[in-house]
Amino acid sequence: MHSLHYVGQKLHCESVDLAAIAQLHGTPTYVYSAQTIANNYQRLAASLTGLDLQICYAMKANSNLAILRHFANLGAAFDLVSGGELRRVTAAGGAANRSVFAGVGKSEAEIRLAIEAGVYGFHVESEPELARINHVAGQLGKKAPIAIRINPDVDAKTHAKITTGKSDNKFGIPLKHAAEAYAAAAKFPHLEIKGVQMHIGSQLTSVTPFAEAVAKVVPFVAELKKTYGISYFSIGGGIGIIYQDALASGQQSWWDAKPEAERPLTPETYGATLKPLLAPLGLKILLEPGRFLVGNAGVLLSRVEYLKRGANKNFLVVDAAMNDLVRPAMYEAYHEIVPLTRDSARPALKADIVGPICESGDCFAKDRTLQSVGEGELVAFMSAGAYGYTMASRYNTRAQAAEVLVSGSRFELVNGRESFESMIAGEKIPAFLKT
Numbered sequence: 001m002h003s004l005h006y007v008g009q010k011l012h013c014e015s016v017d018l019a020a021i022a023q024l025h026g027t028p029t030y031v032y033s034a035q036t037i038a039n040n041y042q043r044l045a046a047s048l049t050g051l052d053l054q055i056c057y058a059m060k061a062n063s064n065l066a067i068l069r070h071f072a073n074l075g076a077a078f079d080l081v082s083g084g085e086l087r088r089v090t091a092a093g094g095a096a097n098r099s100v101f102a103g104v105g106k107s108e109a110e111i112r113l114a115i116e117a118g119v120y121g122f123h124v125e126s127e128p129e130l131a132r133i134n135h136v137a138g139q140l141g142k143k144a145p146i147a148i149r150i151n152p153d154v155d156a157k158t159h160a161k162i163t164t165g166k167s168d169n170k171f172g173i174p175l176k177h178a179a180e181a182y183a184a185a186a187k188f189p190h191l192e193i194k195g196v197q198m199h200i201g202s203q204l205t206s207v208t209p210f211a212e213a214v215a216k217v218v219p220f221v222a223e224l225k226k227t228y229g230i231s232y233f234s235i236g237g238g239i240g241i242i243y244q245d246a247l248a249s250g251q252q253s254w255w256d257a258k259p260e261a262e263r264p265l266t267p268e269t270y271g272a273t274l275k276p277l278l279a280p281l282g283l284k285i286l287l288e289p290g291r292f293l294v295g296n297a298g299v300l301l302s303r304v305e306y307l308k309r310g311a312n313k314n315f316l317v318v319d320a321a322m323n324d325l326v327r328p329a330m331y332e333a334y335h336e337i338v339p340l341t342r343d344s345a346r347p348a349l350k351a352d353i354v355g356p357i358c359e360s361g362d363c364f365a366k367d368r369t370l371q372s373v374g375e376g377e378l379v380a381f382m383s384a385g386a387y388g389y390t391m392a393s394r395y396n397t398r399a400q401a402a403e404v405l406v407s408g409s410r411f412e413l414v415n416g417r418e419s420f421e422s423m424i425a426g427e428k429i430p431a432f433l434k435t
């Protein structure tokens with residue numbers, strides 16, 4: 001469920017007409033719904049009541065400071081993957097001491113920053129990393145809390161580029177080597193073994209791989225509790241969202257019309273399936289959802305620049321591009337595209353929806369049929385709240401988009417459109433080129 005819906009013919013986010021935001025702040029602009037995020041968060045937390053639960057929002061999905069503060073207010077901690085993300089948590093007023101630090105390539109400087117900030121746990125991805133964390137903690141005269149990321153070798157049945165729990169992915173330590181890794185960790189004087197972690201992939205639309213992975217590692221987790229007295233098990237993130245039919249799925253009626261067996265993965269199914277596997281462990285359970293919490297809470301607003309006729313198809317050239325939203329180019333991802341003002345009396349148009357960047361891959365959709373769009377009109381790319389702005393680049397010297405947060409009938413710019421001056425601020429012409 002989400003808060004994007006038509007009021008009459010105008011697409012709204014909560015009570016705000018999205019066209020008013022586009023008018024005021026221009027396009028391309030990301031818009032997020034605070035209400036949808038809160039609903040997603042509370043619904044997921046409710047599905048696991050009874051467990052000692054901490055949601056660590058995977059901030060790589062959307063790390064705007066306003067979004068982070070919203071999560072902090074809701075009681076979330078954070079799953080972070082870089083020193084930069086840690087600094088964002090602090091800047092937003094989030095709790096670093098309840099947050100966890102993942103990633104295969106943590107630098108010494110990042111480890112130092114995280115120990116000083118008092119992170120809850122380092123999610124360690126290799127044996128050399130154990131040695132490095134121990135070394136830095138020793139220099140600081142501290143003990144660093146760690147959990148080892150287990151790679152359970154389970155097929156997440158998602159896009160090949162976003163699966164992480166198979167043995168040929170770079171993530172985690174294979175289950176069969178994990179006992180040895182923990183034994184190695186126990187020997188380091190500046191490490192405190194605190195937990196265990198796994199994350200099998202992103203955009204999972206069935207609960208089966210989650211259940212398979214949890215069931216596979218639970219016996220080992222119970223062993224760790226006995227041997228090392230670990231206190232937590234992080235089962236990662238990965239819950240998928242609806243990309244096709246994104247707009248309609250915001251309404252209860254869409255769900256009611258579907259037979260139970262055909263409903264996409266819900267937090268209720270996720271919770272009901274995993275709770276019986278996790279509860280007997282008697283451990284704190286951490287979840288690291290990203291996309292599920294923010295994906296359907298965001299849209300990317302864009303304006304149609306041209307309707308161009310090709311030899312055998314139409315091209316709708318919009319002012320957003322792959323630098324703003326790279327998912328279609330990178331994963332062949334589907335994003336629903338809808339008009340901000342609908343008019344069913346107008347003929348439908350079939351076209352490729354493309355951006356202005358000089359790459360054939362700068363294509364959001366092929367042969368898509370859109371209702372009521374033409375030159376100068378506004379469209380929304382649905383389900384763009386996760387891995388949208390955070391994956392943006394400046395390719396073709398395109399400024400990064402603006403971001404707006406909506407709450408009820410209020411909205412505020414939470415990141416202004418990047419200026420040309422700030423894009424080039426770090427660049428300079430060296431003396432030897434100056435004549």
Ligand SMILES: Cc1ncc(COP(=O)(O)O)c(C=O)c1O
Nearest residue numbers: 058202203237238288289290291
């Ligand atoms: C360690 C870790 N935790 C959590 C996530 C969040 O994933 P998602 O946005 O699919 O929930 C990711 C990204 O896949 C991750 O690498």
Ligand SMILES: N[C@@H](CCCC[NH3+])C(=O)O
Nearest residue numbers: 060162202203327386387
């Ligand atoms: N960035 C990806 C998901 C990868 C998640 C990060 N481990 C996406 O847009 O779907």
